[in-house]
Amino acid sequence: MAATALSISRGAIPSVNDWRDQIRVWDRGVRHVGLDFERSWGAVGTTVGTGRSPRIGRGDRFRKGRVRRGTAAEARTDCKSEASLGDVPINFRYGKMLREVSSWGIGGPAKLFVEVTTPSEMATVLRYCTSHDLRWFVVGKGSNCLFDDRGFDGCIILNRIDFLENLGMGRYRVGSGYAFNMLGVQCSREGYSGLEFAGGIPGTVGGAVYMNAGADGQETGDVVQNVEIVTTRGVSCSLSRDAGELKFEYRTSPFQKMRDSAVIVAATFELQPSPDSRQRQRMYLERRKRTQPVSERSAGCVFRNPGAGCQSAGALIEQAGLKGAAIGGARISEKHANFLINGGGSKSHDMQALIALVKEQVHKKFGLWLEDEVLYIPYSHDN
Numbered sequence: 001m002a003a004t005a006l007s008i009s010r011g012a013i014p015s016v017n018d019w020r021d022q023i024r025v026w027d028r029g030v031r032h033v034g035l036d037f038e039r040s041w042g043a044v045g046t047t048v049g050t051g052r053s054p055r056i057g058r059g060d061r062f063r064k065g066r067v068r069r070g071t072a073a074e075a076r077t078d079c080k081s082e083a084s085l086g087d088v089p090i091n092f093r094y095g096k097m098l099r100e101v102s103s104w105g106i107g108g109p110a111k112l113f114v115e116v117t118t119p120s121e122m123a124t125v126l127r128y129c130t131s132h133d134l135r136w137f138v139v140g141k142g143s144n145c146l147f148d149d150r151g152f153d154g155c156i157i158l159n160r161i162d163f164l165e166n167l168g169m170g171r172y173r174v175g176s177g178y179a180f181n182m183l184g185v186q187c188s189r190e191g192y193s194g195l196e197f198a199g200g201i202p203g204t205v206g207g208a209v210y211m212n213a214g215a216d217g218q219e220t221g222d223v224v225q226n227v228e229i230v231t232t233r234g235v236s237c238s239l240s241r242d243a244g245e246l247k248f249e250y251r252t253s254p255f256q257k258m259r260d261s262a263v264i265v266a267a268t269f270e271l272q273p274s275p276d277s278r279q280r281q282r283m284y285l286e287r288r289k290r291t292q293p294v295s296e297r298s299a300g301c302v303f304r305n306p307g308a309g310c311q312s313a314g315a316l317i318e319q320a321g322l323k324g325a326a327i328g329g330a331r332i333s334e335k336h337a338n339f340l341i342n343g344g345g346s347k348s349h350d351m352q353a354l355i356a357l358v359k360e361q362v363h364k365k366f367g368l369w370l371e372d373e374v375l376y377i378p379y380s381h382d383n
């Protein structure tokens, strides 16, 4: 089958509620990234759940242990050509403690856990989970996630697609697993403006695009030109700002509607030249260190700011007299009241109880309910 570049811009632009239908259209399209499941993974299903690490892939490179980390050129080939789709080695692990992949340091064991370094590997894993009716969740740096004490009853996919390609003139194509703070520092150092705020955000590019992370009057969505995704059936698609396909709002992106259907594998940013960018980036970082508990275990701001005409969530929590309040190992930071800290040994249920307490107290005093910015990842569909 000839490789066909699919882009949403070829058809009608879906409203956010139509994303699932649009993804089904792409999947029928179809340009698959990764091996055909039936052809290459049949044996894998038999090893899942046996207690041994299941392994996907038939490539010699894998057997000889010559697996490399993704590079820009390699990742691009993976996305755009079917010729190189033969080797997609995947190793699953059992029982990985999710506290190890969460900035809060909270979370029990994942039933299955896998690290991916290329879009092909991502496609392979997604298709595996889909075919085995296995619940999955993709994690970047876990800096906006609260995992459950019981862990996760499906497959946690740790994204390490971490290439960086400088396209010149302030354009950067970046793997979704690349560290967002490193990107912010690098672009600013090279004299480009738009991602200075990112220097202090400890997530990945994929997590930043998904959350539309922002600070200091800047937002990720303002400078994203193009986002490459892979769907659960292994189809690769590209969404572009020019075609009107990327609409971001405060901490909201179109990818939140595609949560169970697609994963971001790369993004292209377009920045503006600015002689002051590095200075600004440093200033933002310095201010962050002064005003936020950056050396403690947190997930950044736990609550969204209520919006125009209202004080920030942090100010409301502080005025409700909650700074320093604690439940178990979870505590409200003295430095910034919208930061909830794992002071050591906090369980997920401590943190959830503290979040609930803050909401109740703020509602009691100000008559409004704060909304979560952090994401709680339940153990199973049932809880």
Ligand SMILES: Cc1cc2nc3c(=O)[nH]c(=O)nc-3n(C[C@H](O)[C@H](O)[C@H](O)COP(=O)(O)OP(=O)(O)OC[C@H]3O[C@@H](n4cnc5c(N)ncnc54)[C@H](O)[C@@H]3O)c2cc1C
Pocket (backbone or CB within 6 Å): 103, 137, 138, 139, 140, 141, 142, 143, 144, 145, 159, 176, 177, 200, 201, 202, 203, 204, 205, 206, 207, 208, 209, 210, 211, 212, 213, 214, 215, 255, 262, 263, 264, 265, 293, 294, 298, 299, 300, 301, 375
């Ligand atoms: C000290 C500290 C300071 C922070 N400051 C800020 C700030 O100033 N502004 C701000 O907005 N946030 C801030 N955060 C929160 C957090 O860093 C951001 O939301 C960040 O963008 C999350 O990235 P991540 O890779 O850690 O995502 P994760 O926490 O791993 O995931 C968050 C969500 O994104 C999804 N996701 C991740 N990668 C992908 C992908 N490749 N494709 C599809 N979905 C994906 C996950 O499934 C999950 O739903 C801060 C956090 C900390 C700990």
